[in-house]
Amino acid sequence: MTIFQKPLGTAFGAFTTAQDVAVDADLSGKTAIVTGGASNLGLETVKVLASKGATVIVPVRDTDAASQSLSHLPNVRAVKMDLLDPSSIKRFTSDFIANGRSLDLLILNAGVMATPLFRDRNGNEGQFATNHLGHFLLTAALWPRLRDTTGGTRVIALSSRAHQLGGLDLSDLDFRRRTYDKWLAYGQAKTANALFAVALDSRGAEHGIRAYCVHPGSILGPLARHLSDEEIRQFGAVNTDGSAVVDPSRDFKSPHQGAATSIWCATSPDLLGIGGVYCEDCDIAAIVADGQxxxxxxxxxxxxxxxxxxxxxxxxxxxxxxxxxxxS
Incomplete structure (x- = not known):
């Protein structure tokens, strides 16, 4: 399989917002599922999809808290689901499929970053389990609906430039032999998100399922909950007054800008016939073998x-x- 990993030269860029990308989009009659859609980057994604007419389902662990963020949005509903609980994922997907809805967009936005070592109930390293395995199982359970949706469907997995930290170790995915490092574990999980899009697209293209991976930019928010104030300052992510830096020329983005590439992958006609690619700044990214x-x-x-x-x-x-x- 050949990956079309070449920039298209779109009219958008790092400063583009999700609303800019979606200006001509019409999602009336479409259904989207957005994990992690109740706060920050995910919430902005949900807002734009809903504003364009989509019905949006947001799987969350805490429906009460999510409802406070989502209740004012039309055609948006929070439904209980936990990415670390396979039985919860299966309940969610069973109920969704039983409703008979199409599934036009699946945006895998939820995640954790640089956490202390934790494991799921099967002993899988927690960042890999949350960011990759939970979404892998969710997509598997939704596969029949994805495959049968008329007009095709798009799956978008959020990755990060943190994949550049070193890829993954298939012989030790759970850090049993290696000393646990929170950043290497995060980089491994984000590499897995990118590779997930490649393999899913190879299986789904013949059924009209196209998959994309997105680097949204660096957006300071709940994802950084496990970082100390000192670590955040070292990244240059905060101003002297404590507010988040927004400078897309250095990849620091607002949620409005950070959601733009997800919305571009979800709606752009430029991607017709293309899938399995890693995208950033509302375009397909270039392959860089040994960059900074x-x-x-x-x-x-x-x-x-x-x-x-x-x-x-x-x-x-x-x-x-x-x-x-x-x-298979």
């Missing part, structure tokens, strides 16, 4: 079809999924 850490572009290992396939099969084994067409 944190700089633009995607590393070759994060869009490598062979590595993507190996990770896909390993993920299916870890989750004990044997679904024909999805796991």
């Amino acid at each position: 850490l944190g700089g633009p572009g995607v590393r070759p290992f994060a869009v490598d079809p062979g590595v993507a396939e190996d990770l896909w099969l390993a993920s299916a084994r870890l989750l004990d999924i044997h679904q024909p067409g999805y796991c």
Whole structure:
């Protein structure tokens, strides 16, 4: 399989907002699921989708808290789901499929970053389990609806330039042999998100399912909850008054700007016939083999079809999924 990982030269860029991208979009009659859609970047994504006519389902652990953020939005509903609880994911997807809705957009936005070591109930390292395995299982459970949606569907997985920290170790995904490092674990999870889009697109394209991976930019918010004030200052992410830096020329973005590439991947006609690509600044990113850490572009290992396939099969084994067409 060949990946079309080349910039298109779109009219948008780092300063573009989600509303700018969506100005001509009409999502009337469409249904979207957005994980992590009740705050910050995800909330902005949900707002724009809803403003363009989409019905948006937001899976969350705490429906009461989410409802406070979402209650004023038309056609948006919070539904209970926990990415670390397979039974919760299966309940959510079973109820969704039973409703008979199409699934036109699946935006895998939820995640955790640089956490202390924790593990899911099966012993999988927590950042990998939350950011990748939970979304892998969610997509597997929704696969029949994705496959049967008339007119095709798009799946968008959020990654990060943190994938550049070093890829993943398929022989030690759970840091059993390696010393746990919160940033290496985050980088591994974000690499997995990128590779997920590659392998999903290879399975889904013939069914009208196209998958994309997005680096949204650096947006200070709840994702940084596990970082100390000193760490945040070292990244240059806050002004002297404590407010978040917004400077898209250095990849520091507002939620309005950060959601733009997700919305572009969800709606742009430029991507018709293209999938399995890593995107940033509302365009397909260039492959950069040895660039500056944190700089633009995607590393070759994060869009490598062979590595993507190996990770896909390993993920299916870890989750004990044997679904024909999805796991084969």
